[in-house]
Amino acid sequence: MRYSLTFALPDTPGQLLRVLEPIAKMGGNIVSIIHDRDRVGDVYVPVSVVAEFPDTLLISAVLDELRKMGAEVLEVKEVFRKSSLTVMIIGDASISEFFDYLDTLSVSRMEVSGSSSKQRCVKVDLEASEREVGNLLKRLEEMCDSHGFTLLKPIL
Amino acid sequence: MDVAIVGYGFLGRNLLTSVAEKWGTIKAVDPHFRLVGVSNSTGYAFSPEGLPLQGVLDSGGLDHYSGFTLGGTSLELLDKCSPDLVVELTPTNIVDGEPGLTHIQHSLRMGSHVVTANKGPLAHAYWELNAEAQKHGVMLLYEATVAGAVPLFSFVRECLQADRITRMLGILNGTTNYILTRMHFEEIGFEAALKEAKERGLTERDPSIDIGGHDAACKAVILANAIMGKRVKLRDVKTRGIETITAEAIRLAKRSGYTIKLVATVADTVEVAPRLVPVNHPLCVHGTLNSVYLESDLAGELTLVGHGAGKQTVSAIMNDIITVLKHTSH
DSSP states (O other): OEEEEEEEEESSTTHHHHHHHHHHHTTOEEEEEEEOOOSTTOSEEEEEEEEEOSSTHHHHHHHHHHHHTTOEEEEEEEOOOEEEEEEEEEESOOHHHHHHHHTTSOEEEEEEOOOSSSSEEEEEEEEEEGGGHHHHHHHHHHHHHHHTOEEEEEOO | OEEEEEOOSHHHHHHHHHHHHTHHHHHHHOTTOEEEEEEOSSEEEEOTTOOOHHHHHHTSSGGGSTTEEETOOHHHHHHHHOOSEEEEOOOOOTTTOTTHHHHHHHHHHTTOEEEEOOHHHHHHHHHHHHHHHHHTTOOEEOGGGSSTTOOHHHHHHHHOTTOOEEEEEEEOOHHHHHHHHHHHHHOOOHHHHHHHHHHTTOSOSSTHHHHTSHHHHHHHHHHHHHTTOOOOOGGGSEEOOSTTOOHHHHHHHHHTTEEEEEEEEESSSEEEEEEEEETTSTTOOOTTEEEEEEEETTTEEEEEEEEOSSTTHHHHHHHHHHHHHHHHHO
């Protein structure tokens, strides 16, 4: 699980290292650190740390530790990694019908073949978080089954 | 060891030719090796002293062999010669696995080892046949049933003994792969490519067995049971064929670096369906070739490629025969 934690850290040496320690102790792997030091002279500096944890429960332990040591945590949010996925659909439908059927899915790009035959073919690029991919494919399968379309999934 | 071949069609004839060619190799493993019987759908040839291989091959068809018993059945032959090893090569029947299923059951019950290239019986009764083999302390080997000459089962059995296979993808039907390859490279339509495949003798008598994905589904069932220890029947496989694949679909896939292949997937579920395969993926083989892509916990990803049908399949049958000979000579 990947989380982004935003702190308000006193602008003095050693503060960043202090908040990183509990993260490292809980097995967190630091992915990125962003300092916003544009506003020179501010007492507190906003710092965003993105870290990967092997287990979602560990983030609660880290937050408890940070609270105990008096660190000011402004925001905690889970970061979902996006996956792009290409599928193709073959079926007897118009372009507007395909648009309607795919409307509720996270389509980033669509390419429709010319229709020299009755069967039209659509290539669809989808974007979804890694955990949503399986669900998205299931919804597509249900949609294709109900309309008698052929769904071509990629070998993932 | 006394051996009987049940089924003397394309594979049976090619096997006999290879046995004659590799006579020295076989005799080095088992000096007592004899072919005591061969049967086809109309009768059998039998000799307790061993049939002359060249004599059978030169007869121009088993029916024309001088010692041929017209009207005799394969089961009669098996009862008559009680072979140590039965090589079952009758044509595949995906509906109920017969007559191969009965031949194999009969052989195992009489204590004969069995080597088969017939996927029907394995797809219908994998666990039942294995239990029967175990009960009678004999071997049941079936390397040629999936991906022809590709030594898949032996490879997993001998080389991945500590691995757990977590997923398998396979291009397991040469006919559909030929059709899709022609559509990809020549940009012809499905019907034209199917006609070509028929003209080249690549399709089953009923082409829907290939193009409907049923042949690949049988093989997927065997893989699921034999390699991943699942309890899967043919009815559990979600099967879709390639009949709806259009030339436009292939062109569209090609423009994005994919091609369309009929892929058997064995994972949590077992499925056969046309899939988008990146052209640079190791699974992506063309023509009548077969490929199997394995994912395992220790070795990671492995791919095996080879001829899925034709006379090269004899290699898998011969290897199974020699495996039985070696096993019994210890």
